[in-house]
Amino acid sequence: HLGTVLRVRLEKPILPGRTSTFELEFEGQVPVQIRRSGRDNADGIAYSMTQWYPKVAAYDDRGWHADPYVAREFYGEWGDYDVRITLDSSFTVAATGVLQNAVTIGRGYDTGGKALKEQSGERWTWHFLAEDVHDFAWAADPDYVHTTAQVPDGPLLHFFHQPDGATDEAWAQLPAYMVRSFQYMSAHFGRYPWPQFSFVQGGDGGMEYPMLTLITGGRRLGSLVGVSVHESVHSWYYGVLASNEGQYPWMDEGMTEYASSKVMQQLFPREGDPHAGAFRSYEALARSDRHEPMSLHADHFSTNFAYGVTAYSKGELMVHQLAPVIGERTVMDGLRRYWNACAFEHPRPVDLERSMEKASGLELDWYYDEWMNTVRELDYGIAAVMGREGATRIVLRREGEMLMPVDLAVELRSGEVQRWHVPLSLTLGAKAPGSEEFDFTVLPAWQWTDPEYAIQLPFALGDIVRVEVDPDARTADLDRSNNAVVLDGASGFARP
Numbered sequence: 340h341l342g343t344v345l346r347v348r349l350e351k352p353i354l355p356g357r358t359s360t361f362e363l364e365f366e367g368q369v370p371v372q373i374r375r376s377g378r379d380n381a382d383g384i385a386y387s388m389t390q391w392y393p394k395v396a397a398y399d400d401r402g403w404h405a406d407p408y409v410a411r412e413f414y415g416e417w418g419d420y421d422v423r424i425t426l427d428s429s430f431t432v433a434a435t436g437v438l439q440n441a442v443t444i445g446r447g448y449d450t451g452g453k454a455l456k457e458q459s460g461e462r463w464t465w466h467f468l469a470e471d472v473h474d475f476a477w478a479a480d481p482d483y484v485h486t487t488a489q490v491p492d493g494p495l496l497h498f499f500h501q502p503d504g505a506t507d508e509a510w511a512q513l514p515a516y517m518v519r520s521f522q523y524m525s526a527h528f529g530r531y532p533w534p535q536f537s538f539v540q541g542g543d544g545g546m547e548y549p550m551l552t553l554i555t556g557g558r559r560l561g562s563l564v565g566v567s568v569h570e571s572v573h574s575w576y577y578g579v580l581a582s583n584e585g586q587y588p589w590m591d592e593g594m595t596e597y598a599s600s601k602v603m604q605q606l607f608p609r610e611g612d613p614h615a616g617a618f619r620s621y622e623a624l625a626r627s628d629r630h631e632p633m634s635l636h637a638d639h640f641s642t643n644f645a646y647g648v649t650a651y652s653k654g655e656l657m658v659h660q661l662a663p664v665i666g667e668r669t670v671m672d673g674l675r676r677y678w679n680a681c682a683f684e685h686p687r688p689v690d691l692e693r694s695m696e697k698a699s700g701l702e703l704d705w706y707y708d709e710w711m712n713t714v715r716e717l718d719y720g721i722a723a724v725m726g727r728e729g730a731t732r733i734v735l736r737r738e739g740e741m742l743m744p745v746d747l748a749v750e751l752r753s754g755e756v757q758r759w760h761v762p763l764s765l766t767l768g769a770k771a772p773g774s775e776e777f778d779f780t781v782l783p784a785w786q787w788t789d790p791e792y793a794i795q796l797p798f799a800l801g802d803i804v805r806v807e808v809d810p811d812a813r814t815a816d817l818d819r820s821n822n823a824v825v826l827d828g829a830s831g832f833a834r835p
């Protein structure tokens with residue numbers, strides 16, 4: 340073996356389409372809680388059992404992915420887990436999968452209308468079956484209170500919480516929020532495919548596993564709901580769309596953040612852009628000297644700061660920022676297309692790119708190439724606004740290296756705001772009418788090699804109050820000081 344990696348040499352190679360059976364006996368000592376796994380966590384949960392068994396590494400066209408676990412991300416192969424757990428009868432067990440012998444256990448599990456017939460003896464065996472998952476986690480504690488909530492036309496949600504007097508009220512309110520979260524996710528992002536999902540107090544922080552999450556318990560309602568939404572939304576971006584999280588951490592964390600922001604906006608409506616926080620985090624990273632390309636493997640970022648912001652916030656921003664490129668409604672169409680095309684597979688960035696290209700009919704190679712592989716920065720500004728023969732000439736300038744189409748808002752003295760869109764030549768088209776919540780007029784494309792772009796709009800200079808690029812602040816424009824120009828009704832504007 341090499342560290343935590345066990346290499347088995349086969350007598351005969353397994354040819355394509357063939358199978359081989361491995362039997363593996365192992366013993367392990369459960370450590371006092373370390374990162375994500377172990378016994379007696381900070382909340383006093385007895386067992387948080389994750390990364391607890393020898394797991395077959397994933398194999399794909401890049402070969403084996405036997406990445407040693409360094410308390411970060413996972414990549415596993417699909418399978419069915421048929422697991423029997425035997426331990427003292429005092430424990431209540433939560434696990435990935437559906438309990439098969441609830442009738443001999445009870446403890447809040449549905450016995451299917453049959454009379455409970457508890458197991459005799461001091462040790463009970465719990466039998467769980469999980470189909471089409473890529474990992475199996477479980478937790479056990481004698482003090483768990485187990486409740487359930489049914490998502491209409493969806494899974495049965497389970498909640499395992501150790502009563503402590505301080506956070507019981509928040510845990511009591513959690514099920515109603517989670518039912519709504521699952522309903523929203525299934526309606527907008529793809530239908531949750533498994534029969535159940537469990538919210539389990541345990542582990543450290545919050546961590547996603549198939550059909551289950553372990554979250555620490557000492558949280559007020561907002562934090563408890565926030566972490567529960569994020570971890571359960573991983574059922575979509577990790578559970579079903581099982582990309583290699585080590586290689587492409589933004590594909591599960593960033594996309595989970597994108598969907599979670601929309602869910603949280605539904606649960607706790609607030610004014611403004613629910614994704615604005617992603618830009619602020621990205622901005623802090625971009626202004627630091629620690630920014631690294633998002634194509635790096637999760638384990639190899641130089642700082643946790645760069646890894647965290649890149650995977651979570653820049654990943655969310657990268658989905659959200661497609662809205663000005665292809666339209667926000669088309670982004671949602673593209674995400675559902677991605678779900679339909681790649682569910683229960685190991686999608687890669689190109690799969691997401693192709694889904695967005697097919698949804699929009701536009702070329703998006705340039706977008707994914709620049710954002711994934713470089714730390715280039717985006718800055719578009721207004722260079723000039725001038726009156727010309729009863730019309731107004733507006734000159735836009737690309738100040739940064741990053742390419743983007745440009746959304747333009749023109750506010751007239753009548754109070755009307757007109758929206759214009761300048762496509763980027765590389766997209767070979769423009770976002771479609773109806774792809775946004777607002778109407779807009781498409782202008783001729785900006786030839787991407789040109790640093791400046793000029794357009795004549797059919798208004799007299801004196802009729803224009805204000806001109807702004809990226810008026811919804813949906814792009815990663817790092818210098819917004821050159822984005823808007825306010826006019827006095829008499830003279831134009833020219834930036835040196």
Ligand SMILES: [Zn+2]
Pocket residue numbers: 547569570573591592595
């Ligand atoms: Zn996450």
